[in-house]
Amino acid sequence: MNMNKALQKLSNGYYILTAVKPGEELKTRDKDYIAAGIVNWVSQISFEPLQIVVSVRVDSHLNETIDYSTSFTLHVLSEKQKDLIDKFSADSEVTNEHINGVPYSFKNGQIMFDDAIARIECTLNQSVRAGDHTLQIGEVGKCEVLEDTDPLTTRERPSRYQGVSDSLN
């Protein structure tokens, strides 16, 4: 199918997106809202202000948590982190110290993993509905490069987030 084949020529990376809303700031519950998941649809979109967009499925826990928290952290993955892709593609299991078995820390009000090549912290500037996804537009804040390695792209590892829904399944 031409549509899938053409859309599979678009280049994206692999990222873990995290968001958290502390329970103490919520009126209706005590427990923290914590969400983490794999995303491919990410791009810088402006210089001034410095902004990126992440397209997040409307009905996901991640999307709801970003709406509550108005901030998020993007973790860039390399080939070395490819095992995390399957781990973070399903629902997250969160304990005090781990998400899906991976240790995390809580810094700057953000959920952070050390197993990534770079981290980009964002504050939400705008959310735009785009069909079955929401464009979460974040202004880039604190950034860290954890390892100067090449990012993993959809060229080496095709993603089902290329083309019509579930086209690789």
Next chain:
Amino acid sequence: MNMNKALQKLSNGYYILTAVKPGEELKTRDKDYIAAGIVNWVSQISFEPLQIVVSVRVDSHLNETIDYSTSFTLHVLSEKQKDLIDKFSADSEVTNEHINGVPYSFKNGQIMFDDAIARIECTLNQSVRAGDHTLQIGEVGKCEVLEDTDPLTTRERPSRYQGVSDSLN
């Protein structure tokens, strides 16, 4: 600078974006509006409807032409087309048969180049201002794969569209 180094870990491809608005449809002028330029900030953003986003500089001829035409065509480039990147990074010189010296055809109301690995025709669904750029959100229409080759990414060829303005200059 951490911000630049981290943003340079985001993965994007290289694309030529074209748009045209025939002069006969315009009240104020006879000449066709034709625009073509290199873009990096592209991603699929939804399955239903099947949409992509292209972030285009607000004050560019390309952006104005998309606003007029409400459609555009994205051409995916590979390593083989790397010479086109410099050619299409400055203002375009348009004649009846060439843009910046590269032959084009006018098909389906779109400006098309054959020197690309894939073409994705879009109709504009939504334009969202994002700082110094406009998110031009297009619904994917006719697609063609011209050559089954890997796309060129910002990993092999870093782009100045990664990080703060003109960070590679």
